[in-house]
Amino acid sequence: MRTRLRKWSLLLGAAAVLALPLTSWAQLTQFDLAKTLNAESHVGNVTGHAKDAAAPYRRYCVGCHGPLGDGEGENAPWMDAPMYQKPRNFQLGVFKCRSTPTGTLPADQDLYDAITRGFDRSNMPQWNTLTKQERTDLVAWVKHFSPRFATEKPGAPIPIPPEPEVTPERIKAGREVFARVQCWKCHGVQGMANGPSASTLTDDLGRPIAPFNFTDGSRPKCGDTDQDIYRIFMTGLDGTPMPSFADNIKPEEAWDLVFYLRTFMSQKSKEKELAKQLALKPVDPNAPAGQQ
C-alpha cells in the first residue's frame, strides 16, 4: 500500500512538473495588446493595418480564436473531436505553415495563405471570400497578438529550387530518402499514418495528434502543391511532432522525396503511374542503410 502510494505521488509530482510550463504560460491582456495595435503586414503590394481588422476579426474569427487571440473563443471548448486541433493561440507566436525555418516567425504571406486556404481536417474554413485587403488586415491583426512580431523579423524563407522533371530514377531516389530519414517511423512504410510511433504522438500542448495519412484523399494542412509539400518537410510544422529536415535532406533530394510522396496519394498523378510501372515496393525498415 505504501509503495503504491509513493508511486502515485511520484507520478503526480512528475505530472505536475511536466504540466507546469503549460499552465504557467503567461496570458496577455487587452492592455498588453493595445501596445501592438499599430502592427502592419505586407502581402504583394497590399499593406494591412491591424486596426482595420478589428471589425472583421470580431465578425469572422472571434468565435473560435477569442477576443484575446488565445484560441479560447466561446466555440473552442466544443471543438473536441479526437485528433482535431484546437483553435490556434496567436499569443504564442508558433505557427505550423511557414516558408521560414523551424523556430522562426512566419512571413506575412504564410499567414495570408493560411487564412485563404483554411486547414483541411479542422474547423478552420477557407476565407477566400474575403477581399485581399481584408485578409491582409487580418494578418496584421493576428500579428498584433504576439509580442514576438514587434521585436523579431520573420526567418529567411528556405530556398526552393525550380522543380525538375519527374523521372523513374527520381522516384526511386526519393524512396531511398524516405527510408534514410525514416519518415515511416510515423507516416508508415505506405504513407498510411501507421508507423510504429504514430499512436503516441502529441503536440506541444500535450494533446494527441495524428501524422498525415497520404492515402486517404485528405489534403496536407499546409497546402497540396509540390512546392507546399517540399516546404512542409524542410521547415517542419512548429507546434507539432513534425520536425524540420533542412539539415538532412539536400535540395535536389527534397524534390525526389516530393515525387515519392506523391506516389502514396490517392489523387491521379504522373508519379503514381510511374510507381505502378516500376512495381515499387514499400521500404523495408530492417534493410541496411542504402540497400532498399
Add this chain to the structure above:
Amino acid sequence: MKNPRNYAVLVSAVVLVCCGALILGQKVNAAGEGKITGTVKLDGAAPHMKGIDMSKDPYCSKAHASDPAHLETYVVGAGGALENVVLSIDGWSGSAQVTTAIPVFDQKNCMYSPHVLAMDAGETFKVETSDQTAHNIHPLPNPMVNVGWNQSQPPGAPPIEKSWKAAEVIPVKCNIHPWMNGWFVVVKGPYATTDANGKYTIAGVPPGSYTVTAWQEAAGTQTQKVTVAAGGSATADFTFKAK
C-alpha cells in the same frame, strides 16, 4: 654569442619567460575568483525507477538487451548521491560565463546523455546523435520566454548548434521515441551539474555573498546562502527529499 648552443639556450629562456609571464598574467586576471563546491544527496531510499519498454523500435531495445533502460527522474548513487542536480547563482549580474567546453547533448541508445544539460543563457550548445535510428529533437520552452524548434536527426546527421536567449528550465523530447525526455536547464551566470557522486564545483565566482539554487527535475529547488572569499572555496551541501 659565438656558440650556437648558447644562443639556443638564451632563446629558449626568453621564450620560457614570456610563456610564464603570459600564464601568470592570466592567473593574475583570474586572481580573487573563488568557487562553490558541495555534495547533493537524496534523503531516504532511492525511489524505484520504472523500466522502459523500447520494443517499438528494435534498434533501441537491442541496444539495451543486456542493460535494461529505466526512467532517470532520480539517479541516485552510493550513499544517496544525487546526480543531475543543477546548481546556479541567483540574480547573477557578473559578466557572461566563459566556458572552455561546449555543452553537448547526445542521443545515445535512445536515451539522452546527459539527461540534464545545464548552460548559460546565450551560451552555444551542441546536439549530437550516436544512434543508428532517427530521432527528432524537440525542446518545449515557454513560447513567451524562449523560441522552440523541432529538428530531425536521422542516423549520421550533423550536430546542431543552438543557444537559448533567456534563463528557463526547458523539457526536451523525441516524438518518435515517447520515452525519451531530458532537460535543458538554462541559467544566468556560472553553473554546475552534480556528477555520479553527487558532487559539484561552480568555478569562476568572484568574492562576495551569493544565494546558490539547486534544481532537481522532480524534487524541486532549494537555496542556500554562501560567502566566497577571494580565491577561496565556499561549501553548500543540499539534501533533497524524493517527492
